[in-house]
Amino acid sequence: MTEISRRIFLRFLLIFFSIFLQFLPGFSDDSDSQKDTKDNDADASSRKKNGSTIFIMCMVLAAVVTLSFFLFKLWQKKKREEQYARLLRLFEEDDELELELGLRD
Secondary structure (H helix, E strand, C coil), X not given: CHHHHXXXXXXXXXXXXXXXXXXXXXXXXXXXXHHHHCCHHHHHHHHHHHHHHHHHHHHHHHHHHHHHHHHHHHHHHXXXXXXXXXXXXXHCCCHHHHHHHCCCC
C-alpha cells in the first residue's frame, strides 16, 4: 500500500512540476523589440527582477509540496490509527454479548 501511494504521489509531483515549467517562459522579457530599446543597466535590472520572481515562485512551490507531503503523512497516520482501533474493537471481548447468549454465567 505504501509503495502504491508513493508512486501516486510521485506521479502527481511530476505532473505538477511539468505544468509549472510551462509557465516559466512567459516570465521572460527577451523579445527583440525590447532588447533594442533598453539600456544595459535596465536590461540587467529586469533580469534580476525576473530571477528573483522565479526564485520566489520556486520557494513557494517547494513549501507547498513540503506541506502537502506532511499533510499526506499525517492523514496516513490517522487512517492507520483508525483501522487499528477498529481492529481492536472487532476482537475485543464483549462480556454483555456473552451473557446475552448464555455462554457465561
